[in-house]
Amino acid sequence: xxMAAYKLNEYCIDLxxxxxxxxxxxxxxxxxxxxxxxxxxxILIIGPCNDEEIGYLKGEFLDRLEKxxxxxKTRHYCFASELLDVVSGRTxxxxxxxxxxxxxxxxxxxxxxxxxxxxxIFRLDKYRITVATGGEMTWxxxxxxxxxxxxxxxxxxxxxxxxxxxxEKKNASKEEFFKTLDSLPLWDRTxxxxxxxxxxxxxxxxxxxxxxATGPKGMGARESGHADxxxxxxxxxxxxxxxGTLWPSRFKASELSWSCSKLHLAFRFGKQSCRLFxxxxxxxxxxxxxxxxxxxxxxxxxxxxxxxSLHRIHxxxxxxxx
Numbered sequence: 001x002x003m004a005a006y007k008l009n010e011y012c013i014d015l016x017x018x019x020x021x022x023x024x025x026x027x028x029x030x031x032x033x034x035x036x037x038x039x040x041x042x043i044l045i046i047g048p049c050n051d052e053e054i055g056y057l058k059g060e061f062l063d064r065l066e067k068x069x070x071x072x073k074t075r076h077y078c079f080a081s082e083l084l085d086v087v088s089g090r091t092x093x094x095x096x097x098x099x100x101x102x103x104x105x106x107x108x109x110x111x112x113x114x115x116x117x118x119x120x121i122f123r124l125d126k127y128r129i130t131v132a133t134g135g136e137m138t139w140x141x142x143x144x145x146x147x148x149x150x151x152x153x154x155x156x157x158x159x160x161x162x163x164x165x166x167x168e169k170k171n172a173s174k175e176e177f178f179k180t181l182d183s184l185p186l187w188d189r190t191x192x193x194x195x196x197x198x199x200x201x202x203x204x205x206x207x208x209x210x211x212x213a214t215g216p217k218g219m220g221a222r223e224s225g226h227a228d229x230x231x232x233x234x235x236x237x238x239x240x241x242x243x244g245t246l247w248p249s250r251f252k253a254s255e256l257s258w259s260c261s262k263l264h265l266a267f268r269f270g271k272q273s274c275r276l277f278x279x280x281x282x283x284x285x286x287x288x289x290x291x292x293x294x295x296x297x298x299x300x301x302x303x304x305x306x307x308x309s310l311h312r313i314h315x316x317x318x319x320x321x322x
Contacts, residue, residue, distance in 0.1 A: 008071040008202060010062070011046070013037065023047075026061040030054055038100040040192070041157035043199065044077040047096045071202050076157065082198040083159065086191055089125055123184040124193060127162065128177075129153065131189075139163075140177075148172040160193035 006013040012024040021037045023046050032055035037046045056064065071077075080092035080099075092099050117135035121128065128140040139162050140150045148169040153162045187193070 005068050006071040006073075007065050007068040008044070008077060010065070012065055012068065013044070013071050026056065026058050027052070030057050032056065032061070036096070036100055039074055040159075042074050042076060043157045043159065044071070044074045044202070045080050045083065045092065045099075046077060047080045047100065048093050075202055076199040077202055078194075078198045078200060082196075083192050083194050084125075086124065086187055086193055092192070121184055122187040122189075123181050124160075124187040125195075126181075127195075128181055128184065129160075129187050142172070142174050142177045143168070146170070146172050146174050148177060155190060156199065158190055158192070159199075160187070160190045161197050161199070162193075162195050163197070 003017050004015045006015070008023075010025055014022045014024065016022070021039070021044075022034060023037050024032055024034045027033045032053060033049045034051040035047045035049045037044055039045075055061070080096055083092045084090065085092065085094075088094075117131055117137075119131050119133045121130050123129075124139075126141055130138050130140070132138070137153045137155070138150055139153045140148055143149045149165045149167070150169070151163045151166040153160060155161075
């Protein structure tokens, strides 16, 4: 049973009596997609689509969405396809339900200190993560032409995010880099990470000043094959999304709302026109089929008539000779 519903950009977030969170959004022409989501520290993580059905037209869905209270349980949100599991290296799309049930459902969790940011060097996929004595964190990765790229990284709400490439060291030994990388302990300060800044602000007024601007340039940030099309909108990353300012979604529901009465009439007219068009196509195809069938039947009867005529002529000539 639904207890409350909230608006988050073009998503409807439903909270049921058991504390489970579900999302719903409009897709295509009159289609609703749904799935599960959960709260991890101060981030709402939106999972893959697991249900799809015919529903509201877009104007109707957005009008219904405008009547809901704004989402206020977390400050940030992102998609499961944008986050990676530290141990397996797979996106959170895989075993999403396990992740959901192992995390808190509702409310902001108190983020535990990350071991006071003790200094150390760690291995994370193809990256070398260094935590300095003062708590500053940096990443390094081997690029093309024996170059080592590096930049800053940061932990936000229990997730590690890699920032933009800032430095480049030339004439480095690729073999030496990976040899050293393999000898390092696996990163264990967070369970989840992302090779690019994917957090989005739930509210336009939110500003963050201590996060990183962009992800590692050209390091092949992974994307899930979600928008296998079980994803709401293919889990698209917003171009130019920045953790430094956490710009809100470019498309606000209010900006996409169309005028009610005219919009509904236009949609309904379009829907009726679509049905009439489908009927016209059906009857046109049926007519063509019957015409072709009639022609084939006529051709067959004609050939039969010619065959019978030739047979009679042949019989007549044979009888005459006798």
